[in-house]
Amino acid sequence: MKAIIASKKTRLWLFLMCACALVMGLAACAPQQPSEGVDKGSESAVDIKIPAPNENGIITAEAWKDVYPNEYATYEQNSENKDPGDYTQIYPQIQTIWAGSAFSKFYNEPNGHTYSLTDIQETGRNPKTANCLTCKSSEFILKQNADPTLNTSDIHEMEAQVTEPISCYDCHENSPADGSKAIRQFFVDAVGDDAAKLPEGAMSCGQCHNEYLFPNENKSAENPWKGLAEATPEKVLANENAINYVDHTNPTNGTKQIKVQHPEFETMYGGDMAPMAKQGYSCSDCHMGTEKDANGLEYANHNWTSPLENDKLIANDCSKCHQDIKAEVKAKQKVAIDRVNSIGDKLVTLNNKLAEAQNNGMAEDQLNKIRDLNRTSQFYWDWVMVENSDGAHNSALAQDTLNKSEAAVDQALAML
Numbered sequence: 278m279k280a281i282i283a284s285k286k287t288r289l290w291l292f293l294m295c296a297c298a299l300v301m302g303l304a305a306c307a308p309q310q311p312s313e314g315v316d317k318g319s320e321s322a323v324d325i326k327i328p329a330p331n332e333n334g335i336i337t338a339e340a341w342k343d344v345y346p347n348e349y350a351t352y353e354q355n356s357e358n359k360d361p362g363d364y365t366q367i368y369p370q371i372q373t374i375w376a377g378s379a380f381s382k383f384y385n386e387p388n389g390h391t392y393s394l395t396d397i398q399e400t401g402r403n404p405k406t407a408n409c410l411t412c413k414s415s416e417f418i419l420k421q422n423a424d425p426t427l428n429t430s431d432i433h434e435m436e437a438q439v440t441e442p443i444s445c446y447d448c449h450e451n452s453p454a455d456g457s458k459a460i461r462q463f464f465v466d467a468v469g470d471d472a473a474k475l476p477e478g479a480m481s482c483g484q485c486h487n488e489y490l491f492p493n494e495n496k497s498a499e500n501p502w503k504g505l506a507e508a509t510p511e512k513v514l515a516n517e518n519a520i521n522y523v524d525h526t527n528p529t530n531g532t533k534q535i536k537v538q539h540p541e542f543e544t545m546y547g548g549d550m551a552p553m554a555k556q557g558y559s560c561s562d563c564h565m566g567t568e569k570d571a572n573g574l575e576y577a578n579h580n581w582t583s584p585l586e587n588d589k590l591i592a593n594d595c596s597k598c599h600q601d602i603k604a605e606v607k608a609k610q611k612v613a614i615d616r617v618n619s620i621g622d623k624l625v626t627l628n629n630k631l632a633e634a635q636n637n638g639m640a641e642d643q644l645n646k647i648r649d650l651n652r653t654s655q656f657y658w659d660w661v662m663v664e665n666s667d668g669a670h671n672s673a674l675a676q677d678t679l680n681k682s683e684a685a686v687d688q689a690l691a692m693l
Contacts, residue, residue, distance in 0.1 A: 325344055325454075326344075327451070328340035328341060328344070330451060331416075331440075331441070333416040333419060333420065333438070333439065333441075334416075334419050335415055335416055335419065335441060335445075335446040335451065336445065336446065336451045337441050337444065337445070337446075338352055338353075338441070338444035338445050341445055341453065345453065345576075347568070347570050347574070347576040348453075348576055348577065348579045349579075351568075351578045351579040351580040352391070352444065352445075352579040352580070353391070354580040355389040355390050355391045355579075355580055355581060356389065356391045356392070358388055358389040358392070361385045361386035361387065361388045362385070362386040363384070363385055363386075364384040364385065364386060365381065365382065365383070365384050367386075368617070368618070368621060368662065370618075370621035370622060370624060370625050371384065371621075371662075373624075373625045373628050373629065374621065374624045374625060374628060374655055374658075375525075375527075375534070375536070375655075376527050376528060376529050376628070377525045377526055377527045377528045377529075377534070378524065378525040378534070378536055379401075379402035379403065380402065380536060382401065382402075383400060383401030383402050384402075385400075387665060389581075390442060390443035390444070390581065391442050391443070391444075392442065393412075393413040393414065393442040393443045394410075394413055394414060394436070394439065394440070394441075394442045395442070397409060397410065397413050397432075397436075398436055404432050405431070405432060406428065406429050406430065406431070406432055406496055407421075407427055407428060407429070407430045407431065407432045407434075407435035408421075408428040408429070408491055408496040408497065408498065409432055410432065410435060410436075410439065411428075411461070411489075411498045412443075412461070412484075412485035412498075413442065413443065414439045414441060414442065414443070415441065415443075415444070415446040415447045415460060416438075416439040416440070416441055417435065417439050418460055418461060420435075420438070420439075421497075422462070425495050425497060426495060428491075428495050428496040428497050429495060429496050443485070446460070447460060447481070447484075447485075448481040448482075456477055457477055457478055457480070457481035457561070458480065458481060459480040459481050459483070459484035460484065461484040461485070461498070463489070463497065463498050463499055463500060464480075464483065464484040464487060464489075464500060465480070465484070467499075467500035467502060467503055467504075467508075468480065468483075468504070468505070469503065469504055470504075471504050471505040474505065475546060475559070476557055476558065476559035476562070477559060477561075478559030478560050478561035478562065478565075479542070479545070479546060479554075479559045479560055481561075482541075482542070482559075482560035482561065482564075483541070483542030483545075483546065483560070485539075486539055486540075486541035486542050486560075486665070487500060487538070487539070487540060487541070487542040487543060488500065488501065488502075488513055488537055488538050488539070488540040488543055488660075489501075489538055490517065490522060490524075490535075490538075492520060492522055501513045501516040501517050501522070502516060502543070502547075505546055505547055505548070505550075506547075506548065507547075508542070508543040508546065508547030508548065509543065509547045509548040510540075510543075510656075510657060510660050510674075510678050510681070511681075512548075513540075513543070514535075514653065514656050514657075517535055517656075521533075522535060523535070524536040527628065527651075529628065529629075529631075529632040530628055530631040530632040530634075530635050530644075530648065530651070531635060531644065531648055532628070532631070532648045532651045532652055532655070533648070533652060534652055534655055534656075535652065535655075535656050535659075536659065537656060537659040537660050537663050538663070539663055539664065539665060540660055540663075540664050541560075541664060541665055541666070541670065544664050544666070544670045544671045544674060544675075545560070545670055545671060548674075551670055551671035551674070552671075553670075561577070563584040563590070564581050564582065564583070564584060565577050565578050565579065565581065566578050566584070566587050566589070566590045585602065585603050585606060591603075606669045609668055609669050609672040610666075610667040610668055610669050612668065612672075612676070613661060613667050613668025613669075613672070613675050613676070613679070614667050614668070616661075616676075616679045616683075617658065617661055617662050617679070620654075620658050620679060620682050620683050620686060621658060621662070623683070623686045623687070623690065624651070624654060624655060624658060624686055626690065627647075627651055627654070627686050627689050627690055627693075628651065630690070630693045631644070631647055631648070631651060631689075631693065634647070634693055643692070646692065647689045647692055647693065650685045650686070650688055650689035650692075651685075651686075651689055653681075653682075653685040654681075654682045654683070654685035654686040654689065655682075656682075657678045657679065657681045657682035657685070658679070658682040658686075660678050661675045661678050661679055661682075
C-alpha cells in the first residue's frame with residue numbers, strides 16, 4: 278500500500294541540497310526554529326480543557342479545533358487536494374512491469390492525509406484484510422495493539438468501526454503539547470536506539486512513510502531493516518531476498534516480485550542520509566513551517582505541502598544556501614523522471630521477452646537467472662518511482678539506485 282499523502286500537484290519535495298554549506302557552515306543551514314508542537318502561547322494563556330476521546334480512545338481533530346484553532350484550520354486545508362492523477366497512465370509501464378499485482382490496474386497519486394480512509398474505501402485494488410489500515414487510521418492501531426488478530430479480519434467490517442483518518446493522534450497521541458511521536462510500534466522497534474540520531478518530526482512522519490511488508494502469519498506490518506544503517510535500498514533488497522519475500526508473481530513470466538511501498542524515511546535518513554538530514558532538518562521543518570496568525574500567535578502549519586510552495590520558508594531559510602531552489606529541484610526531478618521512464622521502457626521489453634522465452638521452452642535454470650535480474654531491476658526502479666519526491670529528497674541516492682536498476686535490466690536483456 279502506498280501512503281496517502283499530498284497530491285503530486287503539492288507533492289512532498291523535501292530535498293534542499295545545501296551545496297554552499299561548505300562555505301557558509303553548518304549554522305547557516307541548520308533549522309532556525311522548531312516547527313513542532315502547537316500554538317506556543319495557547320497553553321500559557323488559558324487553562325486547557327482536554328476534549329473527551331471518542332469510543333475508540335482517540336481525541337479527534339475536530340474535538341481539538343477550539344483548543345488549537347490555527348492547527349485545525351490548516352489541517353483542514355489538506356482536504357483541498359482534489360483529483361489525484363492515475364499512475365497507470367502517468368507511468369503506463371507499470372501495467373506490464375507489475376502484472377499480477379492490483380497496483381498494475383489501479384494506482385492513484387497520493388491524495389492527502391484527510392483522505393486516508395476515503396481513498397482506501399474507494400480503491401479499485403479491493404483489499405481484503407484490515408492490516409491495510411495500518412497507516413490509514415490511529416483508531417485501527419489501538420484496536421490492533423489490543424488484538425493483533427484483527428490484522429487478518431475483514432477490512433470492510435473494520436472500516437465500519439473507524440472514522441478518523443490520519444490526524445492529531447497519529448503524531449501526538451492525545452497530548453499535542455508534548456510534541457510529536459510515533460505510535461506504530463513496528464517502526465519504533467525497527468529504528469531502535471537510532472531514534473536518538475533523528476530530529477523531532479522524523480519519527481512521526483517516518484512511521485508511515487517507509488518501506489514495510491507483511492511477512493508474518495498474522496499479517497502485521499514489519500520493516501525489512503533494523504537500524505538506520507540497514508535502511509538502504511541494497512540492504513532492504515538483501516533482507517527481503519533472505520526471507521524469499523514475494524508480494525506477487527508476474528503471471529506472464531514467473532518473476533517473483535517485491536512491491537516497494539513508500540520509502541521516504543529510508544531515502545532521507547537511511548545509510549549515509551540525505552544532505553538535508555545531515556544538516557539536522559526534519560520532515561516537518563520543510564513540509565509544515567511556522568506561521569503567525571492575525572494576533573501574532575506563532576503556530577505550526579498543519580497543511581502538509583511542498584516547501585517549494587512556501588515562499589516565506591524559501592526567503593527565510595532555503596535562500597541562505599540556494600539562489601533558486603525551485604529551479605534546482607525541478608532540474609533534479611527531471612533527471613530522475615526521465616530515467617524512470619527510460620528504464621521503465623527497458624523493463625517492459627524485458628518482461629515481454631522473458632514471457633516469450635518461457636513460452637518457447639527456455640531451460641528453467643536460465644529463466645530463473647533472468648527472473649532474478651528482473652526482480653532486482655524492478656525493485657530498484659520501483660524504489661525511486663514510488664518515493665514521493667521524484668528523486669529530489671536525495672538525488673545522489675536516486676541516481677545510484679537507478680544505476681543498479683539499469684545495470685540489472687541490461688544484463689538480463691543481454692541474456693535473451
